Every structure is written in structure tokens, then in C-alpha cells.
Amino acid sequence: MSHEDRTASARKRLAEYMAREGKRNTRQRDGIVNVFLDTGGHLTLNELLALAQKKDPGIGFATVYRTMKMLAEAGVADERKFGEGQTRYELSELGDEHHDHLICGRCGRIYEFEDEQIEQLQEAVAARFGIRVTHHRHEIYGVCIPECAPRD
Ligand SMILES: [Zn+2]
Ligand SMILES: [Zn+2]
Structure with a gap:
């Protein structure tokens, strides 16, 4: 959209x-x-x-x-x-829209991503526990490379 x-x-x-x-x-x-x-x-x-x-x-x-x-x-x-x-x-996400986030812990930049494989894996993991997923939040924290990566 x-x-x-x-x-x-x-x-x-x-x-x-x-x-x-x-x-x-x-x-x-x-x-x-x-x-x-x-x-x-x-x-x-x-x-x-x-x-x-x-x-x-x-x-x-x-x-x-x-x-x-x-x-x-x-x-x-x-x-x-x-x-x-x-x-x-x-x-807010509309309809079946969905995205997850990657966050840089140094500069605070927030990137959005969608990954069909991750979505399906999450469903499969939940199903193993007998859970039907209604929604989820997936956040990955790290540092931007190369801008924010520590130098040595
Ligand atoms: Zn977002
Ligand atoms: Zn950064």
C-alpha cells in the first residue's frame, strides 16, 4: 500500500x-x-x-x-x-498489513522489514504450543554497519 x-x-x-x-x-x-x-x-x-x-x-x-x-x-x-x-x-497497520522492526542501539534509527519466512516460522512455533497467533511484535536490536559499529 x-x-x-x-x-x-x-x-x-x-x-x-x-x-x-x-x-x-x-x-x-x-x-x-x-x-x-x-x-x-x-x-x-x-x-x-x-x-x-x-x-x-x-x-x-x-x-x-x-x-x-x-x-x-x-x-x-x-x-x-x-x-x-x-x-x-x-x-496503525491496516487490514493484513504487517511489519517488524530493526533498531540500532547507537543512533536509534529504526528500520522496518517484512519477511514471509520469519512470519511463517513464528506461526509454526506458536502452533507447536497450541497457540493460534493473533498478533506479534518482532524487534531486532543491533548497530548499523558501518556507521555505528565500534571501531578498533
Ligand atoms: Zn514501524
Ligand atoms: Zn546506527
């Missing part, structure tokens, strides 16, 4: 949620939603705040916090923690 398609269906899902909950759009909330949808992934609240403030310096942390909680509730954003304990937000 292209980034445009994902963004469009995220907007649709959000609009439905807001109509259902009787929530109204505000300019600041809109600005934060746009920043999040444009970047698509793995940002902390402070990173989102910094980007949102470039467009509207009046936006504060509390608004970013509340907006992202709302997006999570609407099923548009997923809250993730990768090792370092800070919550990061990414676009």
Missing part, C-alpha cells in the same frame, strides 16, 4: 471516529495530525512537538499528547516502545 493510500484510509478512520465520538477538529489538532501522517512513523511526543511547532509555534506539549492519545484510541496510531522506554507513534 502506498503512503498516500495509507494516509487516506487513516484520515477516513479518524473522521469516522471523531463523528462517532462527537469530537471537533481544531486547527492545532489538525496540524499535529498532518505532521504525524506526513512522517508516518516512530516519532516520540517531543519529536512530533518540534515538527508541529515549525508550522505553528503556539502548539504545546499537552495538545500533542492529547492528540496522539486520541489517534491511538481511533486506531490510527500505534504506541510502541523500542528498548529505550520512550513511547513512539507509528501509523
Whole structure:
């Protein structure tokens, strides 16, 4: 699915949620939603705040916090923690979309990957325990080579 398609269906899902909950759009909330949808992934609240403030310096942390909680509730954003304990937000997976993560422990870069063989192996392992998989999170930690690898 292209980034445009994902963004469009995220907007649709959000609009439905807001109509259902009787929530109204505000300019600041809109600005934060746009920043999040444009970047698509793995940002902390402070990173989102910094980007949102470039467009509207009046936006504060509390608004970013509340907006992202709302997006999570609407099923548009997923809250993730990768090792370092800070919550990061990414676009929720839609339909049968799925990806896993590789994380560099030095620079913090986060890479996404999909691997059909890993997916199938996970299913097979779970089946051995009599578990039907509903979802999973697979995270691989390491260092980027060569940029972040220790030199000797
Ligand atoms: Zn991701
Ligand atoms: Zn790195």
C-alpha cells in the first residue's frame, strides 16, 4: 500500500471516529495530525512537538499528547516502545498489513522489514504450543554497519 493510500484510509478512520465520538477538529489538532501522517512513523511526543511547532509555534506539549492519545484510541496510531522506554507513534497497520522492526542501539534509527519466512516460522512455533497467533511484535536490536559499529 502506498503512503498516500495509507494516509487516506487513516484520515477516513479518524473522521469516522471523531463523528462517532462527537469530537471537533481544531486547527492545532489538525496540524499535529498532518505532521504525524506526513512522517508516518516512530516519532516520540517531543519529536512530533518540534515538527508541529515549525508550522505553528503556539502548539504545546499537552495538545500533542492529547492528540496522539486520541489517534491511538481511533486506531490510527500505534504506541510502541523500542528498548529505550520512550513511547513512539507509528501509523496503525491496516487490514493484513504487517511489519517488524530493526533498531540500532547507537543512533536509534529504526528500520522496518517484512519477511514471509520469519512470519511463517513464528506461526509454526506458536502452533507447536497450541497457540493460534493473533498478533506479534518482532524487534531486532543491533548497530548499523558501518556507521555505528565500534571501531578498533
Ligand atoms: Zn514501524
Ligand atoms: Zn546506527
